[in-house]
Amino acid sequence: MPKAPSPCIGVCKFKRPGPAGAHCIGCSMTKGQKKLAKKARKPAEAEGMVALVVAQQEQMGRYAHWRAAYLKRCLKKGAAPPAAVRKAG
Template identity: 70%
Template sequence: MSKTPSPCIDVCKFRRPGPAGSHCIGCSMTKEQKKISKRVKGKAREAFVALVVSQQKVMGRYDHWRGAYLKRCLKKGARAPEIVRKAG
């Protein structure tokens, strides 16, 4: 199995306002979170994905993300984190 992919689904348009600044319409991450996601490895990456999923639930309108992320995991030969597999 490959490592857990970043929560980014390659949309990268920062148009959603939020308390931490502008959020991506694809994954809900801010630019700072995207920088951090590149440095996070191993089990910490799964925890980071869980943080993003929680952020999406609070913000709303991210139903498209789960399907796109699962497809990305499949393409990379990686197992999606438990929180993503259980949701939906």
Template identity: 55%
Template sequence: MAKTQSPCIGICTYRRPGPAGLHCIACSLTKTQKALAKQAKSKPAREAFIALVMAQQAAMGRYDHWREAYIARAAKKGRRAAKVVRRAG
């Protein structure tokens, strides 16, 4: 089975101020959160982390582009998009 895709969509520009410091303008992750995403190895841990990121995006606003970009990046890398993302559409 393919690994679940990270919430990162490959832009990594930390310029957006937010509740936890500077957030990426593309996916809303902070540098600390990106490091934590790499540590989430199990499927349930990755799914939960991505759900947390989606909640953060909803709270911050202006991340409507992320879902489509995330699914495209997962397909490009031959990985599975998280179930929580697939169901959100």
């Protein structure tokens, strides 16, 4: 089974005012977190990044669109969605 894909859903825009402006409007990751997600090679590392993003989104709000887009991406890549995404629904 392939590892979980990056939490990035391909939107990559940083346009919100204030502290939220450091976070992508598509996935909630910061630019630094996106770099770490690209370096995640082991399945546990990739799932950890997804869990971080899910927790971050719960704190920040306004990311209801992300789960459906990420599940679609997992399906396309043939990867099982991480537990954090399955629980979040």
